[in-house]
Amino acid sequence: DIQMTQSPSSLSASVGDRVTITCRASQGISNSLAWYQQKPGKAPKLLLYAASRLESGVPSRFSGSGSGTDYTLTISSLQPEDFATYYCQQYYSTPTFGQGTRLEIK
Amino acid sequence: EVQLVESGGGLVQPGRSLRLSCTASGFTFGDYAMSWVRQAPGKGLEWVGFIRSKAYGGTTEYAASVKGRFTISRDDSKSIAYLQMNSLKTEDTAVYYCTRDSTKTRFWGQGTLVTVSS
Numbered sequence: 672d673i674q675m676t677q678s679p680s681s682l683s684a685s686v687g688d689r690v691t692i693t694c695r696a697s698q699g700i701s702n703s704l705a706w707y708q709q710k711p712g713k714a715p716k717l718l719l720y721a722a723s724r725l726e727s728g729v730p731s732r733f734s735g736s737g738s739g740t741d742y743t744l745t746i747s748s749l750q751p752e753d754f755a756t757y758y759c760q761q762y763y764s765t766p767t768f769g770q771g772t773r774l775e776i777k
Numbered sequence: 778e779v780q781l782v783e784s785g786g787g788l789v790q791p792g793r794s795l796r797l798s799c800t801a802s803g804f805t806f807g808d809y810a811m812s813w814v815r816q817a818p819g820k821g822l823e824w825v826g827f828i829r830s831k832a833y834g835g836t837t838e839y840a841a842s843v844k845g846r847f848t849i850s851r852d853d854s855k856s857i858a859y860l861q862m863n864s865l866k867t868e869d870t871a872v873y874y875c876t877r878d879s880t881k882t883r884f885w886g887q888g889t890l891v892t893v894s895s
Contacts, residue, residue: 672841705881707822714874714885715822726883758822762880765838766812771821 673697673761677769683777688749692772694759696740703763706735706744709771710755718757719744749774779803779884781875786889789865797860797889799875806856807831810879813849813860815871816888823871827879828858838879843869865893 674697684690694704702722707715717726719735722742732747746753754776759769785797799811812827826839828849837849848861858875870893876882 703880709822714888717881717883720881760822760824760881765840766824766827766880768822768824 673700673764673767675759675761675767675769677759677772679772680770681773681775683775684749685777686749686751688777690746690749690774692744692757692759692774694737694742694744694769696742696761696763699739700761700763702738703761704735704737704742705760705762706733707758707760708753708755709758715758751776779877781877781884781886783873783875783886783889786873786891788892788894790895791865791867791893793865794861794863795865795891796862797873797875797891799858799860799886801856801858801875801877804877806851807853809877811849811851811858812876812879812882813858814874814876814885815869816874817868817871820871825860825873829879862891865891867893869893 676695678693704722705720706718709715718729718733723735734745757772780802782800789795810827810829813825815823815825826849828837828851846864850859872888872890874888875886877884
């Protein structure tokens with residue numbers, strides 16, 4: 672199985688900040704990577720797929736990049752509704768998730 | 778509108794069995810793979826497994842943690858996917874989500890809680 676290592680595990684930031692979350696795969700995944708946002712008590716929401724493709728309806732302040740084994744999610748200017756937990760997921764082979772990044776208000 | 782509704786969760790003793798159902802609507806069910814993802818209380822997401830559409834053989838894949846104990850099946854005539862869980866362990870306690878597709882997934886159910894405890 673492909674292991675996904677996500678960092679940091681938690682992050683404190685302020686409204687308006689730019690934040691970056693990283694995800695490293697244990698082997699190359701050819702951009703077969705998705706990012707999800709999850710709020711307490713809710714199902715995850717797909718934000719990006721194919722490493723950098725923005726899901727319909729997701730604000731453009733969310734962006735993704737990377738290649739090979741290393742990928743990043745960037746939120747360009749944090750909004751109050753962005754404080755949540757974020758997960759990466761590879762689907763190059765049988766899917767696996769990163770352990771999550773909890774984004775908290777500073 | 779795509780809707781996925783899980784049912785069948787509850788409290789079950791270790792070693793017993795439970796079957797979850799995922800009733801789908803709003804799309805041609807038989808054309809899509811269906812997956813199960815779980816989340817233990819306060820923990821992250823764990824992919825459980827998926828079943829391919831009949832066009833791709835209807836075959837299944839499972840996470841190592843559930844392989845040999847869990848079985849995913851589907852009834853395309855009823856638009857329902859099932860997760861049969863046998864030999865349940867306390868560590869199987871989680872919210873179980875049904876999702877459409879076997880790769881990235883934009884459609885999730887609301888989840889059903891399974892608690893394994895004596």
